[in-house]
Amino acid sequence: MQERRPVGWWVRRLDELLERGLDGVVAGEGLTRRHWQLLQSVAGGPVPRADLHTALAGFAGPRDLDAALADLAARGWLADDAGTLALTADGRTAHERLAAAVGAFRRRVADGLTAEEYAAVVAGLARMVANVEQALADQPRR
Template structure:
C-alpha cells in the first residue's frame, strides 16, 4: 500500500521525477541542467565569470565549460574584464526554458492550494533542519 511508504521514499521518488521532467525540458533546447543553472544565474543581469563559477560550485559539472558553450552559441557575451551578460538570443532562450520550467513547477503543484504547497515546503525544510542538527551540522 503506497500510503505506508516512509517519507524518504516519497522524497526520493519526487526528486527523481523532478530531475527527469526538468532534464527533458532543457534537452528540448539542446541544453543540460547545468546549462540552465548558468543561463538562469545570468538572467538577472551582468555578472562576473568568477562569481558565477563560485555560486554554482556545489552543482555537478564545470560552469566554465558551460559558459564557453553558451558563448559559442551566441547566448553570452564575455567582456575583457571578466563580466558576462546574456545576448538578446540568450535572453530569448532563457525566457523559453523558463516558461517550460515554470510549467513543470505548476504541474508539480497541481491539486494543491497555495497554503498546502507552502506548508509542505515548510515541513520539508524543518525536517532537513532536524536531520542536520541530529548530524551535528546545525
C-alpha cells in the same frame, strides 16, 4: 505501502523525476537542467562565476558547470566579463522562451496543490534541511 516510505525516499524520487522532466523540457534546444539552472541564475543580472559554482554545488561540480557555461557562451547566450557572467540579448530571448516551458512544467508538478499547500511543502522541506544541517554541524569531528 507508499505512505510508509520515509521522506528521504520521496525527496530522492522527486529529484530524479524533476531532473528527467526538466531535461525533457529543455532537450529540444539541446540543453539539460544544468543549462537551465545557469540561465535562470544569471537572468536577474550579472553573477560572478564563483557564485554560480557555490549556488549550484549541490547539483554539479565545477567541471560540469563550466562545460555548460562554455556551451551557453558558444551559443552566444552568455557573456563573460572578467569572470562575471551575464546574459546577452540572445540569451535573454532564449531564457524567456525556456522560462515559459519550464513554468508550465512546474505548474504541472504542483497540480492539485493549493498555493498554501505548496508553500507548506516547501517550508517543511526547508525546515528539514535546516534540521539536518544543524545535526551534522553538531556531530563530533572525526
